[in-house]
Amino acid sequence: MAPQERGEHFLESLDRGLQVLRAFDARHQHRTLTEVAEATGLSRATTRRILLTLADLGYVAQSGRSFSLAPRVLDFGFSYLANLGVAAVEPYIRELSREVGESVLMAVLDGHDVRYVAGANAPRTLHLHIPIGESSPAHVTSAGRILLAHLPPAELDAYLLTADIRAYTPHTVTDRAVLREQLTTAAERGWSWSTSELDVGMAGVAVLVPGDAAPPTALSTLFPATRFAPSELEETVVAPLRAQAERIAKAAPPL
Template identity: 45%
Template sequence: MSEPVLKGREEYGPHFVQSVARALSVMRSFTAQRRSQTLTEVARQTGLDRATARRLLLTLADLGYVASDGRAFELTPRTLELGYAYLSSMSLPEIAQPHLQSLARELNETAALAVLDGEEIVYVSLVQSTRLMAVKISVGTRFDAYTTSMGRVLLAGLPDAELDERFARLKLEARTDHTIRSTRTLRDEIDRVRKQGWSLVDSELEEGLRGAAAPVRDRGGQVVAAANVSVHAGRTTPELVERDYIPMILRTVRLIEADLVSAVAR
């Protein structure tokens, strides 16, 4: 995942409050791989000096968003409040949930819904399979968009100009031996996803994890989310996923879109 990047008034304008950006960068420096960090580690990840990082961490601790054992810091469950207002105001996850439940039950696999946030996807709805997953995911989990089926569907839904801008600053990292390493190859793949209306990613995010996704569009035809199914590669093949799973994902997406249009019309 991308590291926090601090920008200032020269980037955003005179309204920009640097202290807010710095506090958010401190919170974003904590990830699934860095659940607990020392002051030195937080300073390194954010690019802040130790004194500034310390003041921000202690302020976040006073507010209940960070806890410390005297040496290391970690986020607390209170941080969930920051995302709850957004999620609770969205009708889409609530609309999608029963359809994802049906999809997960029919396939006995994990089904999810994600949206695009910067260079990453964010899970906003999830139905976990009883089968073990190679990657631990939950609502709020983030992954680099280019490594996932949902991310590629969401990227494919962007206008060409915006997609060009993203590719100009994109840095590809190999998560596995199968991860696409060439921006040209990735762009060709996204163009293919646009034409066929779905994406299949095989062991690019995690070895042995296969994902298939399709776009969810609003009544104006704009891609607003992506729905997917994740399966262990040992239980199926790409050909079987394309033949058996993708038609069911596309059907699920149509049902979500129909309910979304109905909800907007009410």
């Protein structure tokens, strides 16, 4: 719409904020303040204020001089994506759900939480339903733990220092030193699990989808805690998760 056609209701500040968000795309995932200003035609001062505001709100991530979109921007499109389906990964997720007989989810870190970006419900009448776009605290979920386990050391230190490591059930690990040990173990063995830490009676196992995609993505499955013995997890749950994560990485890069 041409400027002269805009009504009195039009908010120039909102327009400028959306211009900044649109400056990031598949070819420009990381940009400096100067690059964003050049792409939008906005002044450096205005661009800086918008970027820092978006960072404060969690929609933009900053690393040194570089800015990038944060997972939270998916808030704006998840209702639409849920209706369309995430075509690139959903066939693999549905196949894995049928294989293990449980719900399967893909997740990314969003601040101190994990946000679920794709999933398939268990092929059973009773299952735990987690809507796409939903978020959960990272420290109590298997997906969150495998993603935390692969953070750069400085980012993990910052998380453990600032995150709200609260208890959601009597089984939730809230000791930060113990949590660090569990994350170290998860990184070493390549998979994580949690049991009854967010919902009593529910457990989860997660692996990282391999590759250099940004943001890193976890593939996880949720199931009743009594369904698998801990000694069975590697063969019955972790192995199919890893196999399908490899297929997803090769054929359909994660979101």
